Amino acid sequence: MVARVTLEIALRKEFDYAIPPEFADRIEVGSRVKVPFGPREVLGVVTALVEQSTHTNLRFIANVIGRQSQVTPRILALARWIADYYCCPVEIALKSVLPDAVRKESSGWRERLYVRVLPRTGEVPKLTKRQADVWHVMEEWRELPLQELLRLTGATGETVRRLEDRGLVTIAPQISERDPYANETILASQPLALNPEQARALEKVVAAMDSLARKGGKGEGAKGRSDPPLPGSLSPFPPGPPAVFLLHGVTGSGKTEVYLQAIAQAIAQGKGAIVLVPEISLTPQTVERFKARFNSGQFQTIVAVLHSHLSAGERHDEWQKIRQGRARIVIGARSAIFAPVEPLGLLVVDEEHEHSYKQEESPRYQARDVAVVRGQMEGAVVLLGSATPSMESFYNVRRGKYALLEMTSRVDDQKMPIVRVVDLRAENRKARGVQIFSEKLKEAITQRLERKEQSILFLNRRGWSASLQCPSCGYVAECPNCSVSLTFHRAAQKLLCHICGHTAPAPRACPKCANPAIRYAGLGTERVEDTLIKLFPQARVKRMDSDTLKRKEDYRRILGDFRSGKIDILVGTQMIAKGLHFPNVTLVGIVHADLSLHIPDFRAGERTFQLLTQVAGRAGRGEGEVIVQAFTPFHPAIQYARRHDYAGFYEQEIEYREQLKYPPVARIALLVVKGRNEEKVAFWAEHLRRELEKLIADAASSKTESGETKGRENESGELDLGGLEFPSTLPPVSAPSSPIRDLVIAGPAAAPLARAETFYRYQIMLRTRQMTTLSRHLAKLSESIQLPDDVTLTIDIDPVNLA
């Protein structure tokens, strides 16, 4: 047998290696191997086993890593899909499906020395005082890590060895699992009673899981696990409509309880579940809720946690527990979508609209979309949840691709908070000057302070001011590396670039004309905090943004202080908008609601609507009040958020997207060309456009000759997710097949962020509904074009960041 291997060094090629007899029974598809390549050894993954190779003189695989194959055939198929659709080499996709700690074998299981009492016949031999002390402890504990025993008794290792010599105990290494939550006491929780809306949602999800289980017959449980056929034959997909649900539930409607009970159903069917949450909401409280339900009681299932704050060792252990099938429930951030849970019954994506599900480096995948694809490949139900669904997901509901589940009331039966919009233009005219706080907001804060209730003030910009400007000569302090103005941070007396981190001392006078009356325009959280302290000297004010959170613990500490009432007013950026629930917060103030409207992005309105709704959701029970200050108070994003009217917002927004053929009506591919020489960047961007047009024109003219290629796209079992074509899981087709009829090419032009970190950036935006085909053209383009060393091209499919 010959193993086909993709190497980690991204060569967009597979290589054949001979399998040495000693590894014959250990090498399978998905095994991680070390192979000779030129003069060195490199890591790779076995992607296929074949009878023979067309090459002669094959070299032998040097080593196999791990006892089990690390990439399961299902995950391998998913990686191929990612490579194909997101237009990257399969080895790059494979790299991201394993945590680094597992992939690089940088950490293995941790072994510790354990002391254990041996079964004994007859009397205990005579012991010294010290030995007897140790022995008494061991008699009580029977088994202890050596370190722990030494700590408890104050004895030395020598004393314990003496006990071993006398046949009383053994000292032997044993695997000791690292548990990132070992120090937390978690009390078991019982399922809560559901309200009618929750019950209806759960019922539909469970019915879909039952129906898939009957159809697939793969749910016999852990003992029936068997590896599926090779990816090439992993189609067609389970027939019938995709089992994807969009759970649209207002803040506080109890979505998590629905997730928990749906997961319980998956476990009962002998399957596992993956829950994705945005990294920022992966707080200990969130994890605790899942562990409390499943780690004890009737389930006794291990809940594994995967996120970037774990140590490499912890990540290794959590991942291995999943791979071994001991942990059947995984909760994690973006990359947990690749957790090797088998068989998989349910995939939950909470806060599905969050942009952090998109990876901003290659492979630039969108974890929510990968979840939908994975669910369909493995016959699992997908449950997307949000209070403000993305336009993409709701569009799929409207087109009948996803089923909608709605939860419109809060579990505690509280009313939605009252939202008032204040017109800052009128306010400023009245006050004859720029006001940070309107009269209404000031009154509301005073009221809360008197009633000993808490307030949250939100502003989506950190620092003191947006820019430093000279009123006499017009000078604006700009970053020397990026095409943005510098933000003034007063506490540090510095100007800071929020793109590249460049800092400069804040000048006392205009560097150009020496005018000492320089002005700080715009507003940041630092200034809001400062003004608050001046206006309300008696209030306890705390700011929460990335400037005040230097360490991991800071986040927990500030939130803890807020929860226990040590803070009256919390000021912050979107960090405070996410999923936090504080019952004593009765006022939420949004200082500048339109800040996020004025960015060069077609999603600005959607983002503003989402942000306002999320922040407003922080207003707790009783007299919840939200005050929104805005310069454009009648903007639809603000008005629909005020009325808690998601459907209304969607209807008017989709009209605008239809007109301009923006997602979700079409899909976008963004090509960004970067380099230090602007002319060169512009030249190559132009060249790329011409080459792409040529490729597509060639495909169009050759199409008539080869009816065969056209057929292939159809038979490949298109994942018709969202009605826009999604690629199949078949291996990438080497030649792009069909022409693209609806392609719109915009650019090249300087990107909105024209220069970042000293690099000039040009972009070409492509819009089409046929992204699979376009991706293949783009893959071919990036392979065939030879860019100079100092010019780079990135291809971003379905980008969320258009700057």
Ligand SMILES: [Zn+2]
């Ligand atoms: Zn000046």
Ligand SMILES: [Zn+2]
């Ligand atoms: Zn910069």
